[in-house]
Amino acid sequence: MKVLFSGAIDCDLHLPLPGMATLMPYVDAFWREQFVTRRIDRMDFALTSFPAQTPLGMREDWRDVRASETPLDKLRREALTPFGTRIAIASILHGAVALYNDDMAAVLCSAVNDHMARDWLDHEPRLRGSILVVAQSAEHAVREIERVAADKRFVQVLMLVMGDTLPGKRQLWPIYRACEKHGLSLALHAGSAYRHAPTGSGWPSYYVEDYVAQSTAFENAIVSFLAEGVFNACPNLKLVCLESGFTWLPTLLWRLNKEWRGVRQEAPWLDRMPAEVLRERVRLSLQPVDAPPDGAMLKRVLAHIDCDDMLLFSSDYPHAQFKGLEILPDGLPDNLIRKIMIENPIASYPRLQAEFAAAQETGHERATS
Amino acid sequence: MSKTRHIAARVDEIPPGSRKKVAIAGRDIALFNIAGDFFALGDKCPHESGSLCAGRIIGLAEADEPGKYRLSRDGEFVKCSWHGWEFDIRTGQSWCDPANTRVRAYEASIEPGAALIKGPYVAETYAVRVEENYVVIDL
Numbered sequence: 001m002k003v004l005f006s007g008a009i010d011c012d013l014h015l016p017l018p019g020m021a022t023l024m025p026y027v028d029a030f031w032r033e034q035f036v037t038r039r040i041d042r043m044d045f046a047l048t049s050f051p052a053q054t055p056l057g058m059r060e061d062w063r064d065v066r067a068s069e070t071p072l073d074k075l076r077r078e079a080l081t082p083f084g085t086r087i088a089i090a091s092i093l094h095g096a097v098a099l100y101n102d103d104m105a106a107v108l109c110s111a112v113n114d115h116m117a118r119d120w121l122d123h124e125p126r127l128r129g130s131i132l133v134v135a136q137s138a139e140h141a142v143r144e145i146e147r148v149a150a151d152k153r154f155v156q157v158l159m160l161v162m163g164d165t166l167p168g169k170r171q172l173w174p175i176y177r178a179c180e181k182h183g184l185s186l187a188l189h190a191g192s193a194y195r196h197a198p199t200g201s202g203w204p205s206y207y208v209e210d211y212v213a214q215s216t217a218f219e220n221a222i223v224s225f226l227a228e229g230v231f232n233a234c235p236n237l238k239l240v241c242l243e244s245g246f247t248w249l250p251t252l253l254w255r256l257n258k259e260w261r262g263v264r265q266e267a268p269w270l271d272r273m274p275a276e277v278l279r280e281r282v283r284l285s286l287q288p289v290d291a292p293p294d295g296a297m298l299k300r301v302l303a304h305i306d307c308d309d310m311l312l313f314s315s316d317y318p319h320a321q322f323k324g325l326e327i328l329p330d331g332l333p334d335n336l337i338r339k340i341m342i343e344n345p346i347a348s349y350p351r352l353q354a355e356f357a358a359a360q361e362t363g364h365e366r367a368t369s
Numbered sequence: 370m371s372k373t374r375h376i377a378a379r380v381d382e383i384p385p386g387s388r389k390k391v392a393i394a395g396r397d398i399a400l401f402n403i404a405g406d407f408f409a410l411g412d413k414c415p416h417e418s419g420s421l422c423a424g425r426i427i428g429l430a431e432a433d434e435p436g437k438y439r440l441s442r443d444g445e446f447v448k449c450s451w452h453g454w455e456f457d458i459r460t461g462q463s464w465c466d467p468a469n470t471r472v473r474a475y476e477a478s479i480e481p482g483a484a485l486i487k488g489p490y491v492a493e494t495y496a497v498r499v500e501e502n503y504v505v506i507d508l
Binding site for chain 2: 170261262264
């Protein structure tokens with residue numbers, strides 16, 4: 001289905017991976033010298049799951065580069081204008097997050113965030129940013145959040161769903177507390193720093209195995225957040241799952257409720273039905289949808305999820321998830337489309353909420369003066 | 370409908386902290402003694418009918434925040450012997466899902482044999498003696 005109205009909030013849009021030449025102006029003299037001496041300036045820092053030529057990595061008709069067009073013009077033409085997008089939350093999935101050297105990883109994440117602010121957000125008012133952080137070092141991550149948070153155009157902190165450890169572990173809580181303090185949501189994006197095999201039984205051989213394993217990683221991450229008590233420790237934090245799919249959600253909700261009742265005592269801070277907590281606190285992006293064969297089946301999945309607040313509109317640009325302008329899967333009930341596209345994103349990002357409240361206030365003042 | 374008084378057990382059969390399964394008017398009932406007070410629950414978990422009488426008697430685990438564990442009301446909860454669902458022995462209420470899950474609770478009291486001997490009561494298995502105390506269930 002096409003989008004029939006304007007004003008959508010696209011919660012997962014990818015900007016091109018900046019090369020080291022682009023990032024060099026954003027690092028200091030010491031690191032510039034290091035990157036050159038150690039030949040690191042020749043690396044592309046693409047994450048292993050998505051090398052540039054992987055088939056799903058970019059839609060065929062979006063591979064075309066016009067000489068007359070800047071990257072921002074291309075983004076406007078392909079990803080913003082066609083879907084009537086009012087706001088798009090952009091991310092840059094840079095391989096720096098997989099480095100073992102925390103200091104180097106942090107320097108590169110900072111450079112990526114500055115590049116996003118200066119080279120993208122400064123030039124396109126519809127774009128919002130994600131603060132990329134080194135998840136393995138809460139110290140570096142918090143420092144980066146504190147450094148960037150004053151820029152209100154950044155609305156979320158971005159980590160990979162598979163890092164050094166399950167993401168609910170307490171050593172990472174300073175990151176989540178910093179998110180909450182600054183009204184930032186926490187986004188986990190599909191992908192792995194490959195500290196561990198992406199399956200529970202070891203290393204797969206093929207991309208297909210890696211891609212399919214992502215949804216299990218999201219299930220693990222969500223359950224980890226819940227069981228470790230992140231949602232208790234950070235009562236206002238929203239967990240946003242990007243490129244997670246969502247058709248697996250009903251069985252997770254059912255299974256969690258069922259298993260929890262027998263072992264509730266081991267984590268007694270979880271004091272109500274887990275599914276209830278997840279429906280309040282976890283959000284998932286629409287694209288890529290694990291497309292059921294027809295709309296009626298998708299409707300059934302949505303009925304099983306039994307909550308209209310959880311899905312967030314996303315294009316997953318430039319990944320190849322849909323054809324032409326058919327960005328919405330068949331089967332979304334009419335009353336849900338508006339919620340998914342506008343209301344749910346606003347409710348899931350405190351900074352967007354504040355922005356819209358302020359805009360409404362101004363509009364109201366204008367109307368009454 | 371008026372209730373009938375059933376003599377379920379002799380008090381000395383169920384010391385504090387223990388439990389006993391009894392059959393009354395065709396129903397299996399789990400009798401618990403919490404520090405001298407007696408409570409009677411239908412011996413059938415509402416989940417899949419596991420025996421509560423066969424379950425572990427525990428306290429109430431709570432936490433004000435993650436990592437801050439606290440156990441209260443020790444000995445006042447029972448965990449179903451099959452899947453571990455927890456029930457408040459005093460009320461039959463499920464801890465996890467109080468709104469939708471509850472075990473049938475019956476009124477249990479202690480009566481001296483001298484009072485019971487006058488009747489009316491039903492004693493399926495007991496010859497009531499004046500000098501003993503009995504657990505009496507109304508149902």
